[in-house]
Amino acid sequence: MASAPQIIRVIDLETTGQAPPAHGVCEIGWQDVALGADGRWALYGDGGALYVNPGRPIPPITQAIHHILDEQVADAPFWHDVARPVLDPWPRRVALAAHRADFEQKFCTASLTHGADWICTWKCALRLWPDSPSFSNQVLRYWRRPDGLEHERGLPMHRAFPDSYVTAHHLRDMLNAVGVAQLIEWSKLPGLLPRVRNGPDRGKEWRELEEEALAVFAADRDPDVRFTAETEQARRRGGGSIGRQTAQDSLL
Template sequence: MTNEIYVTDIETTGTDPKTDEIIEIGSQKWINPQPSFGVEGPDEQTSWVKFSALVRPNQSVPAETSAIHHLTDWHLSEALDLSDVLTDFTYKMHPRPIFAAHNSTFEASFLEASLAEKGVKPRWICTYKLALHLFPDAPSHSNSSLFYFLGVFKNLPEFWESFLQKNRLHRAWPDAYITTQLLNIFLNYVSIPEALRISSAPALLPKVNFTKDHRGKKWAQMDESFLTWVLHPDRDFDADVIHTAQYWLDKAKQEDE
């Protein structure tokens, strides 16, 4: 097991890895992870190494995407291309490193093929899935919401106020840094091997996030007809939704016996 975790975030031109491109990579390398409930700084046991780079894409950044991260063609005009950025990023990297990201499926979908060209095949920790597992009743499982819900800001308000003034969220490295603080908390409850196992399995979702009549309601409250509808082969739901619907349908059938 490697003693480094690369907590990573990317910004892109859109959400489809088949047609869109990475325009920024930010990563916080956590060396010798020693989790705590505060903000960790460099010391003899654990340390952080920052990586941040813009990436020049082969397409223009759509206005609606710039509105999220505020990166435009102007910002990227003199950036390196993705291959060169990843050459720098993966320099001396273990061939099977541990990466972490909030909703790692997204980062993996954009990064894995290009990382493989550099001889790197990461294992992924998903802090979104860890949050669902550890804090299923949190009001939201977004990065920013968990940052406040778990008291990260409250622990060191002066530090975080300064950080948020200097760093724009929805940019790659600041978001990766926030994710690092969440992972720092989560690893007090689960080991790294457990985190990898949870991250590789479908998540049990707390609330439905689709259809007008069901959005925002708890999956545990859904009736068998709705669960059966979700599981129909013609539906195109992701693995987490299918797993959750099957879990609650099986549970309902057991209770009926």
């Protein structure tokens, strides 16, 4: 009997806002990535998208982002009817993935995903492509120009299928670079930021900071900033070299 293929499902949600249960899902999109017989990961199947009735009006401020109208979702099924078949299909996916997966996980709870592991392509991009000018899904798309990405199929942005389709190309290349286990491990940690994002040291690499400035960032409220500063402090205690992070360093 042939074993089930290794597949990871990329998910993207469009919602009425940031925080359930006050906000709900109004569209879910997906695109699978599978491990081929040649040992390389590639996009798998056509993917898809479904409207979801969020059970409340869509605020104008979010309509202005994804342009989904109340009348378009009025007759759509509710989230509890849509989520499980998309998030936990058969054959079971090795993991789920999303760009900024912390957001999707607010709505795609463990009970709906059957406790699936997640890969955050944003966190992994910070590690693998630290020279990118930004780490949004779309900036990575145009900075990297992934092979095989059909321009029109990845549009419009801020819609569930096109965004998941673009993310799937980033995920494919990440998987072929370092594999599933490493991406899941990185995704469980806060983001490791390549450069300082705010303040007078904005744009600097963390190795360039004075100890006093680094200590301030290590007490920051943002978990990504705090984790990055603490990681740099630990590197200095270990006596590592001073200077630009190498590609090998970024994998550690």
